[in-house]
Amino acid sequence: MAHPLESLVVRHTLRVPAPSGPAGQGGTAARQFDAALLSVGFKLSAALLDHLSGLAEETVVETAARTLDTVREMTGDHVAHNAYFKDFPANVPDTVEFWAQCVREALAGDAARPGTLAQLSTGVLDLLTLPSYGGYRHTYAEMLAAHEELTAAAGDRMTVLHRGGTPDEEATALYLALAGSTTPLGEEGLRDLGLLAGHCAEGPQPTEIPVRENRAVVNRARLGLGAELLADTVTDVLRLACALSDGDVSLTEPTRLKRLSRPARRALLAALDAVVAASPAKLADVTAHREEFKRLGERLHPHEYPRWPHAARVFAVARGEEEARTLESRVEELLGSGDVAGAARLLAAAAPGRLLRSLDRLLRACPGPRERGAVAAAAEEAAPRVSGRVLLSVREHLHNRAGGPPARRVFVNGRGRAWVTADTRAALPASEAGRLAAALDAEVLRRLPDPGHLLVDPAVLDVALPLSGKATAAGLGVLPRGSLSPVDGELLRFFVHWTQTAANTDYDLSAVMLDSSYDTLSWLSYTALQAAGGEHSGDITNAPAPDGASEFINLRLDAVQGAFIVPQVHVFSGEGFEEVAESFFGFMLRDGEQGGRPFEPRTVRMKSELRGPGRIALPLVFLRGADGAWRAKWLHLYLRGTPSANRVEENRATVGTLVRGIVEREYLTVRHLVGLLARRARSTAQWDGAGLPDGPVTYIGLERPDGLHPDSVVVTPENLRALIPG
Structure with missing residues (x-):
């Protein structure tokens, strides 16, 4: 029987969960499976082919059918790709000649002729009104018949599918990797984490869930089981409410909150109460999402639950009935009075990550070298309490600012929306920028694991670090x-x-x-x-x-x-x-x-x-x-x-x-982290594709080679986020 998450595991890991079933003579079916995979650019690893060959033929055939469906969708081969011009790329006509042909065909038909003539009399013709424009004029089968079979070439893509553990083992490992990711997941990753969390919520859990969006998705599953919620800010609870409403847990887009059940309302109010009781200063976070908290209050009915008075304060702040001074206002007050070093020290104590993200502004606001030195010292003191993702993001920023400001700045938000504006910033002082870059590298190096024997595929070195999925x-x-x-x-x-x-x-x-x-x-x-x-x-x-x-x-x-x-x-x-x-x-x-x-x-x-x-x-x-x-x-x-x-x-x-x-921005790449890892490694080598060591290694590359020692640590684009330290 197929595991409900098998396809998800294949997509994320290129591992096929080892199917269980009676032993048998599945060798012929396994080789046929391998041949079918070749047609879509995949193949079985030696270990997976050997495992399948020892199973009953029926089990192999069922596994093959499911896996082929998955990899065909991965490549886009699950749909019929027809082309308007049947012989494409051969016999594509000149554009004007093609349009003229469509006009002639429209004039030859009784239905389209009057409208086409009327348009031509005005000098403007809408191509979309021509009957032969814009739709396929042949079937997919007719298009296929017009093309010869593809000739195999050495450069064709070949992606190896490796043998995994049991379906439950693979699902659990993927859940732990996604939930414990040190960088935010993309839309697909969050959706898949939700599926995995529902299946794995009662099993092993990551020691930490550092990304707030991931925490919201996991909390949704925990709420369904009645387990304790993971919340240490009021915003964690708001994100969970968005997750329960199938909305945006990143809080970038507005979510229309759904009506919540009484048990869910009690759980969310209890979580809010505990957060505020432990740290009343966290009420300041409400102001960043004031309107969203107002809507949440309408769904939670806090007045019905007097036993959680601290939760009620959250909504009092949202309505403006109680003041909660924000950290930002205190920082702006210090900057307004010229106390840049004081603002840096405040941020270092209360929000070290925000301090590092504000370094560019703070350094430019400093009146002299003494203040710049104080800001740099505050950043060095705060760095050990900042996530690895932020350390590397700031390191990339400093690198791009080292040569002075470019003519324009390009902004890209979390959803890929991009815009450009003139860059009017003054250059960063070279001495402080260099000092901070060295401090950030030292802190990242301190957190990196001992890779033992490090083996690197040179093709991966120019891949940008996945600082955000x-x-x-x-x-x-x-x-x-x-x-x-x-x-x-x-x-x-x-x-x-x-x-x-x-x-x-x-x-x-x-x-x-x-x-x-x-x-x-x-x-x-x-x-x-x-x-x-x-x-x-x-x-x-x-x-x-x-x-x-x-x-x-x-x-x-x-x-x-x-x-x-x-x-x-x-x-x-x-x-x-x-x-x-x-x-x-x-x-x-x-x-x-x-x-x-x-x-x-x-x-x-x-x-x-x-x-x-x-x-x-x-x-x-x-x-x-x-x-x-x-x-x-x-x-x-x-x-x-x-x-x-x-x-x-x-x-x-x-x-x-x-x-x-x-193009002109220099991104922080795998090359940078490999350089730091090499300082810890017992040995470092580039893999030329010819042979593999006998013992375990830490391998970083675009694809996992077939034949690596089973105890090796493998990092490929599928799990590249594992390189980013916590």
Whole structure:
């Protein structure tokens, strides 16, 4: 029988929970399973193949069916990717000739002829009114028949699935890893943590849940069991109320709180009462979410429970009936009087993490070196009480400020919404910036574990540290914002797929080519079907379930002019990225003569969910190096755009500015932490792919090699957050 969380484990860990069942002769079925996986770019590890071969054939077949469904969805192969032009990328017409053909076909039909003539008489024609524009003119099967089979190539992606423990062991291990994460999880991670928490709430628990959003999700499961809630701030209780209402536990977006049961109300009021009784100063946290606490009070009815008077004070503060002076007001008072060192000392004592995040402002506010020294000393004293994620974030900030302020600042919020503004800040003093950077490195090094024998895949060194899972979309082969990865192949092919929920929805895939000054050279879109050495597969304007719709862009990299390629997905009309039933973007790499269908799962290098707040998505940018080689740099950005008719021609300047901000920013990467870990390691080596040590190692790489010692500690993109110390 399948474990309810088996698919989730495979997605997050690339481990297949070892199925149990009667022994048998499953070797033939296991090899067939392995062959089927190869068609989608996966394979079984030697240990997993051996385990399956010793089970009954029926068990192997059932495991294969479930796992194949999971990995096909991971690559995007669970849907039928049709293309408007059946022979794509061959025989894509000139754009104007194609539009003229659609007009001729409309004029040839009795139904569309009058309307088309009327539009032509005005000099303006709406392509969407032409019957042959925007919809598939052939079936998926007819499209497949027009393409030869893909020729296997050495560069095809091959992702190894490893043998896991029992299903319950794997689910528990994943629960502990997600719940105890030192960095915030993305939307998918939080959702999956909720599923795991419901299954694992009565089993082993992490020693600490440092991320507040994770704590809210776990508290929801604990509340259902009647277990004690994990809450040491009033905001923890507010987050739990949002979780119970299926809302945003990060408190970024407003949540419409649901009516709560009497036991839930009692539990939340008791938690609030305990927090305030232990530390009345925490009432100050209410003011940051005053309106939300008012709504919570309407749901909890605190007046019905006089036994929890401290809880009632929370809502009195929210209503303005009781004053609770905030830390921010005290800090601003000190800064207003010129006492920068006093403000730093106050923050160091009350909110050390906030002190470190305020260092740039405090250092610039100092009138002289004595005050700057006092601020730096306060930060050094506070550093041991600050989370590793904040230490590394501030370290990255100091590194980017070391060379003076750039012309513009790029801001990206937790949901990927990006904007740009002029940078008017004065430069940071070099001496204090260097002193603080060294102090932060020393504190991070103190917390890092002894890696023993450290083995590193060089390909992972330029991956940005996952300081927040919110900066990374869910999917296959997706890396944190700012990461760099090589692009090896002659053909680069983007794809987008979407399935609308209720309204007709038109997404448009585009790619703009920029020069070294970030100015536009050319683009590919539905208005430019052939350009820049590439082809667009054609405009699809409606994506009903169950098949949805797909668009592609094909590029020959040696023919691309310019320094940057920026793929984009525009919402032209209909539902946004968070409203459709499904939407995802990805890219494939192929050798020049491989052929194959428009979509071939084993050539997919990345597939990323599109679930952002804007109407324009910028998943990543491709950069040409001085040596002519291409690399991808991950963006995970969303632009607001307009409610409809978003087009690549109209946002080129904004895109160029944003891309420049991300490309020229230096992110803190795995290379930085590996350098610190190497100081603790007994030995450090780079893995060349040829052989593995006999004993256990700490391995850091893009993929887990088959054959590592079972006692090895393995860090790959799936669990890269494990590198961030608590």
